[in-house]
Amino acid sequence: MFSRISNGWALTKQSFRVLMLDKELLLFPIMSGISCLLVLASFALPLWNSKYASVVMNDQQVPQDPIAYIILFAFYFVNFFVIIFFNSALMACAIIRLKGGNPTVTDGFRAAMNRLPQIAGWALVSATVGFILKMIESRSEKIGQLVAGLLGMAWSITTYFVIPVLVVEQKSPIEAMKRSVGILRKTWGESLVANFGIGLIVFLIMIPVFIMIVAGGFIIASGNVILGGALIVVGFISILLVSLVSTAIHSILIATIYLYAAEDEVPDQFDRSLIEHAFVTK
Numbered sequence: 001m002f003s004r005i006s007n008g009w010a011l012t013k014q015s016f017r018v019l020m021l022d023k024e025l026l027l028f029p030i031m032s033g034i035s036c037l038l039v040l041a042s043f044a045l046p047l048w049n050s051k052y053a054s055v056v057m058n059d060q061q062v063p064q065d066p067i068a069y070i071i072l073f074a075f076y077f078v079n080f081f082v083i084i085f086f087n088s089a090l091m092a093c094a095i096i097r098l099k100g101g102n103p104t105v106t107d108g109f110r111a112a113m114n115r116l117p118q119i120a121g122w123a124l125v126s127a128t129v130g131f132i133l134k135m136i137e138s139r140s141e142k143i144g145q146l147v148a149g150l151l152g153m154a155w156s157i158t159t160y161f162v163i164p165v166l167v168v169e170q171k172s173p174i175e176a177m178k179r180s181v182g183i184l185r186k187t188w189g190e191s192l193v194a195n196f197g198i199g200l201i202v203f204l205i206m207i208p209v210f211i212m213i214v215a216g217g218f219i220i221a222s223g224n225v226i227l228g229g230a231l232i233v234v235g236f237i238s239i240l241l242v243s244l245v246s247t248a249i250h251s252i253l254i255a256t257i258y259l260y261a262a263e264d265e266v267p268d269q270f271d272r273s274l275i276e277h278a279f280v281t282k
Contacts, residue, residue: 011270012201015252018269019245022097024105025090029247031046032086039082043075084163088112088119091167094255097266111167118166121173129155135280160184163251164258183261202246209238256280 017023092111093103112119133155137148161180165171171179216231259265266272 004048004247005147011253012249013257014270015249015256016245018094018097018252018267019248021074021269022093025093025103025251026244027105027247028086028090028093028108029244032083034087035082038076038077039078043071043078063272072134073131074129074152076127077123082128084123084126085112086165087163087251088115090251091255092164094248094252095164095168095259096256097250098259098269099265100268115166115170117178118172120171122162122166122176125173125177145251157184161261164255164262168258169260183258199282206239207244209235209242212238 008242052224088104089108089112093108096107133148133152136144148184161179161183162173162176163175165179165183171177188258205238212231213235216228216235219228220227221229256267256270259267
């Protein structure tokens, strides 16, 4: 386990170095976040004065009639489509870089546009699963949340490699999920530990950031509004930057694992001995 954690940490650092070669990759999570806000607004604003507004605005609200169910499912589908589209564009650029190319934002958009049928199909599957999990969660406050959480975790693990499979192999959603499971069987330990490594790093970085925000609140309460406000602003900007970087690094890491597991190819930006030692056949 300690060896795997060490490997995950090393892979994360090498993924960060790849990101520094293509800092424009950070634009994809930025555009994804903005687009998701626009999707939320496009659903919430037209329904603002209706009884259906809470369906979109309140994630804990349980639909009470068929129209509410349709609205919620449509919101899920559009939201997932946006997220998967930008993730696919980011993944395409990461794979281009790992294969020795010099990707541009246009390359990412072109790859995503060429895979619109696969993206739409996977968005439909993801929206259906998300909708079902919400229905399970809503049936019982405690048991439903536990069951939905466990099922959601299993779904996330099962579909870990779906995006690179969609981008590279252009398979249908069901075939992509089967392919993802096959790759995961080969690299299950390192895939999950490396993912955990990114989460752990983000958590450690966030600790002083949250301390900064809390300190800013206390300073404002003590009367120094300018200093306290500055600390809070810096804290929230730091959260945004860490989120953007971790999203990009995560995609690069998944792309690296995919290339080795699927094509037996070790990107030049990564240490071959580390990759070969980490991803032995399970």
